[in-house]
Amino acid sequence: MSVVLTDLQEELRRTVRGAIEARHGAARVIELAEAGAEGDDADVWKALSDIGVPQIGTPDSGTGLLDLGLMVQEAGRGLLPGTLLGHALGQRLLLAADGAAGPLAEADAAGHRLAASWRLDPAAVTVEPDGVLHGRAGAIAEGRQADVLVLPVTGPAVACVDTNSLGFSPEKAGAIDTGRDWTAVDLDGIPARVYGLEPESWRRVLLEAAVLLCFDSLGSAERCLDDAVRYAKERRQFGQAIGGFQAVKHLLVDAHVAVDNARSATWHAAAALDSGAADAAFSAHVAKAVTDQAHVRTAAAGIQVHGGTGFTREVAAHLHARRSRYNERLAGTPAEHLDAMADDLPMVLGQWSGVPADRT
Numbered sequence: 001m002s003v004v005l006t007d008l009q010e011e012l013r014r015t016v017r018g019a020i021e022a023r024h025g026a027a028r029v030i031e032l033a034e035a036g037a038e039g040d041d042a043d044v045w046k047a048l049s050d051i052g053v054p055q056i057g058t059p060d061s062g063t064g065l066l067d068l069g070l071m072v073q074e075a076g077r078g079l080l081p082g083t084l085l086g087h088a089l090g091q092r093l094l095l096a097a098d099g100a101a102g103p104l105a106e107a108d109a110a111g112h113r114l115a116a117s118w119r120l121d122p123a124a125v126t127v128e129p130d131g132v133l134h135g136r137a138g139a140i141a142e143g144r145q146a147d148v149l150v151l152p153v154t155g156p157a158v159a160c161v162d163t164n165s166l167g168f169s170p171e172k173a174g175a176i177d178t179g180r181d182w183t184a185v186d187l188d189g190i191p192a193r194v195y196g197l198e199p200e201s202w203r204r205v206l207l208e209a210a211v212l213l214c215f216d217s218l219g220s221a222e223r224c225l226d227d228a229v230r231y232a233k234e235r236r237q238f239g240q241a242i243g244g245f246q247a248v249k250h251l252l253v254d255a256h257v258a259v260d261n262a263r264s265a266t267w268h269a270a271a272a273l274d275s276g277a278a279d280a281a282f283s284a285h286v287a288k289a290v291t292d293q294a295h296v297r298t299a300a301a302g303i304q305v306h307g308g309t310g311f312t313r314e315v316a317a318h319l320h321a322r323r324s325r326y327n328e329r330l331a332g333t334p335a336e337h338l339d340a341m342a343d344d345l346p347m348v349l350g351q352w353s354g355v356p357a358d359r360t
Helices: 007-021 025-031 042-050 065-077 083-096 101-111 199-234 248-275 281-311 317-329 334-353
Strands: 115-116 125-129 132-141 148-153 157-163 182-186 194-196
Touching: 007 042, 007 065, 025 101, 042 083, 065 083, 065 199, 065 248, 083 101, 083 115, 083 132, 083 148, 083 157, 083 199, 115 132, 125 148, 125 157, 132 148, 199 248, 199 281, 199 317, 248 281, 281 334
Parallel strands: 115 148
Antiparallel strands: 125 132, 132 182, 148 157, 157 194
């Protein structure tokens, strides 16, 4: 499946990128990533809300996962603290749950921000018949800035918790990705609205979560590569730009190829899930494995091209590296997705060749 963006999608990408860069430039990224700093992209969120970004991906908007992912890609490029990524996962959880479309529409109408737990383990939080929760939800990006927490719980099911009902703020959780305000919350005795989730819907949410992370990683890798190329053109050594040296050329070309592959795999996976293609699950596994590896590789190349400054707060290269290492641990590691690809391969080959899976 060849994915070609429409003029409207390209224009929206440019608009979102401009809104992010105007309010969350490189200096702001580094400032928020300082030890102990609390990320808060309220100005960016308001700007994105004004152009309707939180509603992208919902059926009423006439858009799907690919359109939503493109917005997450721009957020990843700008190293946003994470509200848009968390909102996107919360949206997909509510769309998949039975009877949760109404609460999602209410949240969109009120301009509420969603935050979801990237610890995609329903067993971590249990729910009583009266909707009271017990357990601990972790890996919540920007939980302290959200209005509603959307959490997978035993069932499987989806629980919505109004942050005002907590009576306290989610606690900061240490993470290698200092560019995001990762939080955790103890939920013992906390009331919630709970919506059922069919097993098949839950499996789809897991795939969509993996693809959304691919978009975030892709945006970060693209920005890291662009910064490295620009620096290689500007930095001079031995009377010429360092980009003229073969070793640097090869490093950047390899990173460029990796990013291109990641972009193709990610866009294809999102389009496959949107269309209900038979190989959608396989494509999502491919995308997560390929994009995680490309992200790590490109971030490392960015640090190397920047030399000694790549490890310092003068540039954001090390922040991309931190995010690459954290993202690859969420929604399944590359190794786990490669294993899943192997399991699905006979079926996919059978579909592509017309030969039954038991004969491939």
